[in-house]
Amino acid sequence: xxxxxxxxxxxxxxxxxxxxxxxxxxxxxxxxxxxxxxxxxxxxxxxxxxxxxxxxxxxxxxxxxxxxxxxxxxxxxxxxxxxxxxxxxxxxxxxxxxxxxxxxxxxxxxxxxxxxxxxxxxxxxxxxxxxxxxxxxxxxxxxxxxxxxxxxxxxxxxxxxxxxxxxxxxxxxxx
Numbered sequence: 001x002x003x004x005x006x007x008x009x010x011x012x013x014x015x016x017x018x019x020x021x022x023x024x025x026x027x028x029x030x031x032x033x034x035x036x037x038x039x040x041x042x043x044x045x046x047x048x049x050x051x052x053x054x055x056x057x058x059x060x061x062x063x064x065x066x067x068x069x070x071x072x073x074x075x076x077x078x079x080x081x082x083x084x085x086x087x088x089x090x091x092x093x094x095x096x097x098x099x100x101x102x103x104x105x106x107x108x109x110x111x112x113x114x115x116x117x118x119x120x121x122x123x124x125x126x127x128x129x130x131x132x133x134x135x136x137x138x139x140x141x142x143x144x145x146x147x148x149x150x151x152x153x154x155x156x157x158x159x160x161x162x163x164x165x166x167x168x169x170x171x172x173x174x175x
Contacts, residue, residue, distance in 0.1 A: 007144045076156065090131060092124055097149060098134040102167045105144055114140040116167060137165065 020107045103123060114126045126132065130139045132149055141148040146166040155161050 032082075037137075059148050091118065091122070092126075092130065092132040093134065093136075095119055095134065097137060097151070097165050097167060098133075100132070100167055102147060102169045105142060105147075105169060107142070107144060114147045116147070133165075141162075 021076055033043060078141040095118055099119045103115045105114045106112065111121050111127055115123055116132075119139050126139050126142065126147060129143065131137065132139060133154040135150060137149040137151040139147060140150045146168045149165045149167065151163050151165055153161055153163070
């Protein structure tokens with residue numbers, strides 16, 4: 001029984017493969033190709049006969065920022081800077097406290113001093129009472145490991161607030 005089904009399957013496959021093998025006459029595509037070539041030639045002649053029309057050049061859009069808000073600024077300011085009227089800002093007041101890096105602290109017989117590095121790479125010496133930061137901060141204390149700054153600002157509700165921030169001396173690395 002098994003042998004009979006195998007032979008039947010084999011015979012069926014042989015018939016199908018032989019049915020696909022046959023000679024067919026090649027199709028003639030020459031008249032079709034001549035028609036297409038004639039259409040292309042007619043198009044070329046019609047394009048050459050028509051006078052060329054000047055194309056309109058569209059102007060490019062130019063963004064004019066005058067009178068518009070800066071899209072990169074936050075919509076809501078959580079802290080509004082407290083400014084003293086009439087006094088120009090010092091270089092230390094142009095940067096936020098988090099941008100300063102404490103380099104060193106000198107505590108001796110005289111008044112303690114600290115040195116901070118601004119984002120531009122310039123170093124500044126701090127003493128008590130010097131104004132620093134964008135929120136009208138003032139150095140209140142200089143310790144061995146940090147500089148204490150008291151900031152004044154208006155919060156989102158418009159209330160006057162003060163906060164105490166520290167610029168920490170980085171931990172020593174290595175030996």
